[in-house]
Amino acid sequence: MERPQVNNVSDDELVDRIVKGEPRLYESLMRKYNSRMYRISMSIVNDDAEAEDIMQISYLNAYRQLSNYRQQSSFATWLTRILINESLLHKKRNTKKEKALMETAFTDEHHETPLSNLMNKELKAILEGAVASLPEKYRLVFVMREVQGMSTNETMEVLALGESNVKIRLARAKDMLRAELNKNWKPEQIYEFNLVRCDVVVDHVMAIIKND
Incomplete structure (x- = not known):
């Protein structure tokens, strides 16, 4: 399957098109922000496999909330906040496990x-x-x-x-x-x-x- 061509298309335009029925364009947004998402999640959870899981959850959460995105901040900022919240929640859930395993x-x-x-x-x-x-x-x-x-x-x-x-x-x-x-x-x-x-x-x- 060919990747969608979205050169010189803004994040907000992509979001609008995705919401209106072009879900394949979401791939372009993910590829654009993968590096940022990974590094920021890693800075919180310090585990590459967990960071990748958190990225996936965050992308899915963001996708499901795209219709609620109001452009009050940039899409990048909005997406990063979702990632940080998910990373912090994940870390909180695993605190007891980490202590128990003494890792x-x-x-x-x-x-x-x-x-x-x-x-x-x-x-x-x-x-x-x-x-x-x-x-x-x-x-x-x-x-x-x-x-x-x-x-x-x-x-x-x-x-x-x-x-x-x-x-x-x-x-x-x-x-x-x-x-x-x-x-x-x-x-x-x-x-x-x-x-x-x-x-x-x-x-x-x-x-x-x-x-x-």
Whole structure:
């Protein structure tokens, strides 16, 4: 099945056409916001499989409420609010389970989820772990502003915060991230020359010396 061609069509126009009988166009809206939805949900639930489930639930909830969308805010803001509410509800439901299982909020398997285009997987895992360690209210703002690239105004609207609060939380998040990363900073690991590499060089040189 071919994907609908909706280049240069606004979100509001798409919503209107979907409500009027073109449900296939909803695919375009989902593809447009998948990255944002995933990252923001991850910043709350810290589980890639759960984030995907929450995305699906949120998209379905939004679709079923499209006729109630009144354009008082942008579609992106409206959709993101639905996602955040569902993510928070999901997290609340699972709090007791998480305590019972004594699981960490961000395990190794979660480190394999995309956060940004980092070339080094080890560095990526460290950064993801540092972001996951932030308190939720700071993590949300950081992911929206720095990872997803949302504007201050849109972040304010989605989270119902004032401009100063958004800026303060972002600055605080950066400070805490810096402190967390500094704890893992080990200069001696840069260009580390491990034992195996050491043996290779030494053995090679000694072999040459022995034959001289």
